[in-house]
Amino acid sequence: MRFEVTILGSSSATPVFNRNPTAQLLNCNEKIYLIDCGEGTQHQMIRYGMKASKIDAAFISHLHGDHYFGLIGLLSTMHLNGRIKPFQIFGPEPLKEILDLQFKYSDTILRYEIEFIVTTADVPKKIFENQDMTVETIVLNHRIPTTGFKFTEKKRQRKLLSEKLEADNVPVEYYPLLKRGLNLELPGGRLILNEDYTRDSDEPKCYCYCSDTLADGSYLESIRNCTMLYHEATFQHELLDRANLTHHTTALQAGQIAKTVGATKLLIGHFSSRYKTLTPLLEEALTAFEHTELALEGNTYII
Template sequence: MTRFEVLILGNSSATPMYGRHPTAQIVNFNEQLFLIDCGEGTQMQLFRYGIRSNKISHVFISHLHGDHYLGLVGLLSSQHLMGRRADLHLYGPPPLKEILDLQFKHSDTQLRYRLIFHPTRTDGVDVLFETPALKISSFPLRHRIACTGFRFDEGKRAVTLNGDEAERLAIPMSYRKLLKRGIDYVDADGQVHRAIDLTFPAPPSRSYAYCSDTVMTDEYFGAIKGVDLLYHESTFLHDMVDRAKETFHTTSLEAAQVARTVQAKKLLLGHYSARYKDLQPLLDESRTVFTETFLSEEGKWFLV
């Protein structure tokens, strides 16, 4: 089965504390690495968790609050110094380009690899990346400044062969691939072996959605409908819902309500406020509404 997992590199909101780091995640899809957000210290976190930064091909920045992008110039510069040659695609709010250019100008840096910048939009869902195996889209969130979430949708998955049955009927190897493509096999005696009888149906395609930072609003529910794994920020406990709304953030109870409403299969909390040293209450609160909730923990991989 194609690998499809998320590694948490940072789970802290604005002010990093208690050894927690600002937001960053790696999505590994079939050994292709995608970086979502890049808070300060991301390059050190990648090193700590054994991720080879030069294998990252695409970077997605949700918005221009420092805790979501301040590690980017350092990461890009280190890639340059370490001899990267492969293209790097960067998706983020339009002013990000200006911010990078200004810093590279004053550090007199000419990157030795191609950095291809794709500005994100906040006027609707936008497909950023698409192959038969994977589609990545952005969608608007509602935060104090322009912000998007990202959704990863696996393409149509392959049917699998009923190997035991193929073996029993002594179907030649070269025909087994054809069976998986739906082509029936006719043996030397003229007997037809139907592809549908010799294969298992394709398992459903998997999907991951990333929502940080945002106040809870049904405007983005459509874009994250039915995902297998939903990462949703949960900066506060619900006793601080007023503060959450005021700062355009979400409570852990609200994150659970979102997960239930959009019929996500699993919910991952994160972007914890520095006021919570102990995160268990955030998890407990969310589980009162949505039992399949988990805390994002730095260094931990989550299956989509």
């Protein structure tokens, strides 16, 4: 099962040369989900060979423009390209009003249905579930109501030991029952013990996305023991006062958070436009957490 994230934008506030505002694509078992949608997201998708028609839903963390200004263009393009499949949007309630006004004054009636699911930044909540994963909100501390998102795989069925099954002539029609963990008694009384013919599936993985937030520790329980943590790291720690004033996080703080919650891997992003090279931010985070990487645009990271 594929569980990976592709970075489309990693800049904060304003685009800079070779860096775009925040946007990511999450692939969970070949279903594609958009996480935030900054200006230029469509161009980045074209650049990296991603098709908008494959996106099933968008998760918008908050209403600062660098996290959603690309959404109206993306929705319009899908309309013009003939999309008829419904599209889900998870985001703050005022976003629906913004979209409705845009379509009203452009006299646009979409060919497809938008299902809008309101997120709230009060307590963590499960907002989405299908056969592959669940999605919960992470309540963050930013200047306006903001949520992160926790994407958690569903536990898969047990894996069959195919060679042993074939060698012992276990009929194929019993395989689905074995995947469910059942012991079997075949016609004639032959006993098939599940543990002899299957093994447990891998433990579910978890991707936590923390967009914009003050590093106040309030959300640590929501992201504890995640497989991969994406955390904003807007400034170097020498600008801690600036980070606190704007309710952002430094690269050092992001590394410290990853270590505190027991994350397996850390991606840092949402870089201030003041940084022309990102190496100092990476080096700073590495001093606190050695399994840190930069969220580089065009790169896909296996969770």
